[in-house]
Amino acid sequence: ALVTTKEMFEKALKSDFAVGAFNVNNMEIIQGIVEAAAEEKAPLILQVSAGARKYAKPAYLMKLVEAAILDTGLDICLHLDHGEDFEICKKCVDDGFTSVMIDGSKHPFEENIRLTKEVVEYAHAHGVVVEAELGKLAGVEDNIKVDQKAATYTDPEEAAEFVERTGVDSLAIAIGTSHGAYKFSGDPSLDFERLKKIHEMIPNTPLVLHGASTVLPEFVDKCNAYGGSIPGAKGVPEDMITEAAKHGICKVNIDTDLRLAMTAEVRKYLQENPSDFDPRKYLGPARDAIKAMVQHKIKNVLKASGQ
Numbered sequence: 248a249l250v251t252t253k254e255m256f257e258k259a260l261k262s263d264f265a266v267g268a269f270n271v272n273n274m275e276i277i278q279g280i281v282e283a284a285a286e287e288k289a290p291l292i293l294q295v296s297a298g299a300r301k302y303a304k305p306a307y308l309m310k311l312v313e314a315a316i317l318d319t320g321l322d323i324c325l326h327l328d329h330g331e332d333f334e335i336c337k338k339c340v341d342d343g344f345t346s347v348m349i350d351g352s353k354h355p356f357e358e359n360i361r362l363t364k365e366v367v368e369y370a371h372a373h374g375v376v377v378e379a380e381l382g383k384l385a386g387v388e389d390n391i392k393v394d395q396k397a398a399t400y401t402d403p404e405e406a407a408e409f410v411e412r413t414g415v416d417s418l419a420i421a422i423g424t425s426h427g428a429y430k431f432s433g434d435p436s437l438d439f440e441r442l443k444k445i446h447e448m449i450p451n452t453p454l455v456l457h458g459a460s461t462v463l464p465e466f467v468d469k470c471n472a473y474g475g476s477i478p479g480a481k482g483v484p485e486d487m488i489t490e491a492a493k494h495g496i497c498k499v500n501i502d503t504d505l506r507l508a509m510t511a512e513v514r515k516y517l518q519e520n521p522s523d524f525d526p527r528k529y530l531g532p533a534r535d536a537i538k539a540m541v542q543h544k545i546k547n548v549l550k551a552s553g554q
């Protein structure tokens with residue numbers, strides 16, 4: 248069935264696993280992710296950005312997720328990722344999403360609270376849960392370049408006040424991650440002291456880690472070996488993600504690792520089979536690559552198998 252994150256986060260908060268939240272925008276990506284979660288018997292969040300919603304069109308996305316549930320019997324949360332304003336959150340609640348993120352992190356504290364409360368009120372009235380964000384990720388954040396210095400990590404005291412005043416169901420925090428394939432210029436590091444303090448301040452609030460892709464070197468190399476050019480791409484080491492799940496992180500957002508796995512596969516197939524032109528020949532292996540990546544994340548990083 249379509250479910251909210253309530254139950255899966257309650258479990259994740261009490262234990263050392265985290266739920267994977269994987270970004271989707273087409274059929275093969277959804278199929279690969281869902282098959283992996285079904286095989287691992289793991290809780291699953293499929294998340295759609297506003298851009299993905301435009302790309303695939305809402306009606307198609309809803310039906311694809313319904314089909315996934317029909318096909319596997321899985322409980323799936325359908326979540327809006329990085330909702331920018333009340334309107335897009337309302338649209339998704341009305342479409343049947345079971346969770347929405349209102350990303351007010353670029354606004355001043357009081358505006359973030361106002362906006363988040365507005366979404367919480369509407370979403371809760373319709374049985375939908377809400378994720379908000381406090382603190383700015385480094386790198387490209389909300390289309391504004393946030394350079395490392397200006398990147399303000401999440402303040403534990405502010406987080407406590409924010410959750411108290413908004414009634415939000417989960418909180419995305421900034422502790423050193425950023426979106427995309429170029430997360431660190433130097434050695435990767437997360438502010439675990441800050442994470443522990445935040446978790447201590449709001450122990451009953453499920454925390455969300457954005458920008459959690461590892462950007463596995465194997466897939467960077469594979470992309471580069473078959474015509475790609477993404478030198479220097481670097482992400483969060485997988486053991487740091489596993490560690491973060493022990494300190495309140497209940498939802499881990501993964502998009503870039505799926506994109507790399509899929510793209511590497513397509514590049515390889517097209518280069519090795521110049522005379523083929525049946526899309527299934529490369530979208531099929533791409534789907535398998537997505538499935539393998541998601542199974543790896545669920546099993547070895549998130550420790551969410553059978554949860």
Ligand SMILES: O=C(COP(=O)(O)O)NO
Pocket residue numbers: 270328329425426427428456457458459460461500501502503504
């Ligand atoms: O936070 C993410 C994805 O992050 P990555 O780019 O690290 O996959 N989506 O909201």
Ligand SMILES: [Ca+2]
Pocket residue numbers: 350351352353380383384388389
């Ligand atoms: Ca943000």
Ligand code: NA
Pocket residue numbers: 259260261262263264265492493494495496497
């Ligand atoms: Na956890």
Ligand SMILES: [Zn+2]
Pocket residue numbers: 329426457458500
């Ligand atoms: Zn994100």
